[in-house]
Amino acid sequence: MTAHPTTPPTVPSHRFDALTAAHMRAGGSWKWSTPGSWRRGEREGLIGAFVAEMDYPVADxxxxxxxxxxxxxxxxxxxxxxxxxxxxxxxxxxxxxxxxxxxxxxxxxxxxxxxxxxxxxxxxxxxxxxxxxxxxxxxxxxxxxxxxxxxxxxxxxxxxxxxxxxxxxxxxxxxxxxxxxxxxxxxxxxxxxxxxxxxxxxxxxxxxxxxxxxxxxxxxxxxxxxxxxxxxxxxxxxxxxxxxxxxxxxxxxxxxxxxxxxxxxxxxxxxxxxxxxxxxxxxxxxxxxxxxxxxxxxxxxxxxARGWLHDVLAYLDGNRALLASADLPGLDVTVPEGTYLAWLDGRGLGLDEPPSAFFVREAGVVMTDGAACGEAGRGGMRLNLAMSRPVLTEALERIGAALS
Structure with a gap:
């Protein structure tokens, strides 16, 4: 795993934290309108983490x-x-x-x-x-x-x-x-x-x-x-x-x-x-x-809108830190130096299917299949971090639970 370079401070509550998965699904974006259903225990609904756009409201x-x-x-x-x-x-x-x-x-x-x-x-x-x-x-x-x-x-x-x-x-x-x-x-x-x-x-x-x-x-x-x-x-x-x-x-x-x-x-x-x-x-x-x-x-x-960008970068940095600290055994995680896109290498999991398909079925998290990024990406996944921190927390917990 590629670690975050520093130990992040505790991130206080932010207005983006109120953006629930249900709210995003109701918005109708391609990222959140993926057809299909998913349920494990009390957790329900697919989490869209593949299209390269942010869930955050635009600057005023x-x-x-x-x-x-x-x-x-x-x-x-x-x-x-x-x-x-x-x-x-x-x-x-x-x-x-x-x-x-x-x-x-x-x-x-x-x-x-x-x-x-x-x-x-x-x-x-x-x-x-x-x-x-x-x-x-x-x-x-x-x-x-x-x-x-x-x-x-x-x-x-x-x-x-x-x-x-x-x-x-x-x-x-x-x-x-x-x-x-x-x-x-x-x-x-x-x-x-x-x-x-x-x-x-x-x-x-x-x-x-x-x-x-x-x-x-x-x-x-x-x-x-x-x-x-x-x-x-x-x-x-x-x-x-x-x-x-x-x-x-x-x-x-x-x-x-x-x-x-x-x-x-x-x-x-x-x-x-x-x-x-x-x-x-x-x-x-x-x-x-x-x-x-x-x-x-x-x-x-x-x-x-530079102030808005500064705020978003700080929030994304907190999401990077959350990914870096996540318990995802068997995944080689690359925390991005830039962009809000992380790369997860699942070749070490020994699956007989693309890892992205496994995590859709077992975790309800939809990531970009690495094979779509070229032969060198086969066995990997692109994870979009630009969602609310509670939703990202749930996505990472679902992925970790599927791994364990």
């Missing part, structure tokens, strides 16, 4: 922005000044929080990171070139390349403990071989989904060296950038060097940190002249589906 200013959109009938096509306002808010937040304020003129709207990924593959890579993906990985990155007619090269992540333990790290030698065999694009997700790693500057510099050696490109998915803990701090990949800036398309969104995925607004950040010019010529279709209320809400999130 974000909700107000959506209400203002409705009250003012702001449902038309996006005007340039609202896009510019969002780009300026994005740049200011990234500069203050992450140490890199990209040129607002090079921050462009897209509905989501997957739209940015699709556009990057189509417009910024060699036709027919393969895509390199460290695994386990965010599930759509495994399926979308084939939809675009591209081969996918899965590169299992390594562990830095030498004996199969320790932190997840990128296998740079395998990435190098994939580029040498003709691949054109590396998908870099940082902070990493689903392992929760926050890659440090030395690791990112090593990635740049490999990519530059082969004239490759990087799609940098940084959607979880604000969600880091302890001494771990996200460093935008394109900001690490001129070489990285020249070969990278960065994608992000306020949707993870401020819990707004349904508002359909992300950002593409272009970090060199050539890419900015090429996007201007080719990016119209990718931008076109961005939702106007999402742009206005995103601007409010980046600009005015």
């Amino acid at each position: 200013v974000v909700a107000d922005a959506v209400r203002t959109s409705a009250d003012g009938s702001r449902f038309g096509y996006l005007p340039d000044d609202w896009v510019a306002d969002m780009a300026a808010a994005t740049s200011a937040f990234w500069g203050e929080r992450l140490g890199w304020a990209p040129d607002p003129a090079r921050v462009r709207p897209v509905p989501d990171v997957l739209t940015a990924f699709t556009a990057t593959v189509r417009h910024f890579t060699r036709p027919g070139s393969a895509i390199v993906l460290p695994t386990p990985a965010y599930m759509p990155f495994l399926t979308v390349p084939a939809m675009l007619g591209r081969e996918l090269v899965q590169v299992p992540m390594a562990r830095d403990g030498g004996d199969g333990s320790g932190r997840f790290v990128l296998d740079l030698d395998a990435i190098d071989r994939a580029f040498a065999d003709g691949a054109g694009l590396l998908v870099l997700t940082n902070p990493h989904n689903p392992t929760g790693r926050v890659f440090d500057v030395d690791e990112l510099a090593a990635v740049t060296e490999v990519v530059e050696r082969h004239g490759g490109r990087v799609f940098s998915d940084e959607i979880h950038a604000p969600l880091t803990f302890d001494a771990h701090r996200h460093r935008p990949y394109a900001a690490t060097s001129g070489a990285a800036a020249a070969h990278t398309v960065t994608a992000t969104s306020a949707s993870k940190a401020w819990n707004t995925p349904g508002l359909k607004c992300g950002q593409v950040i272009l970090s060199n002249d050539a890419d900015a010019a090429h996007w201007e010529a080719t990016g119209y279709l990718a931008e076109h589906g961005t939702a106007t209320p999402g742009v206005l809400a995103t601007t409010s999130a980046y600009r005015d």
Whole structure:
């Protein structure tokens, strides 16, 4: 088990603690509308812990922005000044929080990171070139390349403990071989989904060296950038060097940190002249589906909801501590350095079925099956920690009871 780095203080009662499982089921989200029933003793009902969204109510200013959109009938096509306002808010937040304020003129709207990924593959890579993906990985990155007619090269992540333990790290030698065999694009997700790693500057510099050696490109998915803990701090990949800036398309969104995925607004950040010019010529279709209320809400999130984010991070840190202290015999638990997603390795349980299926049946807890994250994830599970602490406590108790 990867332990929490410090012993956490007792966490006082928080308003999020009142969010019961019954309340979340009544809300109708995909995460909590999983069909099926479950009961053991006095415990009843499935606990949704798979979709990467938070159960927490959005910041008041974000909700107000959506209400203002409705009250003012702001449902038309996006005007340039609202896009510019969002780009300026994005740049200011990234500069203050992450140490890199990209040129607002090079921050462009897209509905989501997957739209940015699709556009990057189509417009910024060699036709027919393969895509390199460290695994386990965010599930759509495994399926979308084939939809675009591209081969996918899965590169299992390594562990830095030498004996199969320790932190997840990128296998740079395998990435190098994939580029040498003709691949054109590396998908870099940082902070990493689903392992929760926050890659440090030395690791990112090593990635740049490999990519530059082969004239490759990087799609940098940084959607979880604000969600880091302890001494771990996200460093935008394109900001690490001129070489990285020249070969990278960065994608992000306020949707993870401020819990707004349904508002359909992300950002593409272009970090060199050539890419900015090429996007201007080719990016119209990718931008076109961005939702106007999402742009206005995103601007409010980046600009005015930092206090809400700080509060959520503190609450999530308490949930990390709860996971680290849980009695889960036989599971190798990775507590995330960033994101609210934990990785549970159940290969040591010796089950004759995927562990995720076992825990749905025996614990009523629905997690992402690791096999959906690539071959390297088989036998593992992705657990979403972004629920109320009482509900997370029950989920972990159910998992522990199933194990014992």
